[in-house]
Amino acid sequence: MTQLTQRAMAASLKKMLSRKTLDKITVKEIADDCGVKRQTFYYHFKDIYDLLEWTFVQEGEQFIDAERICKNWQDVYLEVFQYIENNKNFTINAYNSMGREHLERYFYKIVYDLIALFIEGTRDSHKISQEDKDFICNFYKYALVGIILDWIRGGMKADPKVITSKLHSLLKQQMHTDLFPLSSD
Incomplete structure (x- = not known):
């Protein structure tokens, strides 16, 4: 389940990065796109740069x-x-x-x-x-x-x-x- 969640967040980040720069993307946007809570994001990654x-x-x-x-x-x-x-x-x-x-x-x-x-x-x-x-x-x-x-x-x-x-x-x-x-x- 951990790997699946991480991959979903990575896919979400890639999708968003295809439209805008990293500094315009928030953890909340990634979490919302994946259907998880912000805390779930922080369980796996310390920040967006870590996910990148x-x-x-x-x-x-x-x-x-x-x-x-x-x-x-x-x-x-x-x-x-x-x-x-x-x-x-x-x-x-x-x-x-x-x-x-x-x-x-x-x-x-x-x-x-x-x-x-x-x-x-x-x-x-x-x-x-x-x-x-x-x-x-x-x-x-x-x-x-x-x-x-x-x-x-x-x-x-x-x-x-x-x-x-x-x-x-x-x-x-x-x-x-x-x-x-x-x-x-």
Whole structure:
């Protein structure tokens, strides 16, 4: 029942965020939309930002599939772009409100996890120290999330397939090594 209530609140928040920014949404509106009391909301979440972050994390789990990431992380990165594009109003309204910090934290976590899984799936990952793995993950996390945030800031006009294709070419040309291959092809 707890998970069902949380998902209902997340769906309500997403619906409202598709029409207005986060700072215009109240806990009462979410509770009313779900048919629960405000106290029920606070039983599950400390505030709307907590619900927003929970929503991002729950939806982000769909991208964490180690086997797929190790085979082709570019397709998974493209799926992240497509998820954002399919939830354009939700994303833009979260980005343009005080929820931006939660949105960015979500992207950083998802992208870091994707890169970490990819590194672990490379044939020579055992040769890379944990310190170096963390550095690699952080470097690419900031670069890849920066691209996503810039795309959102620009109104999501560029085609995600073009962005990921350019990124794939750039990374393959610049960073391909025997120790850390960037693709399994």
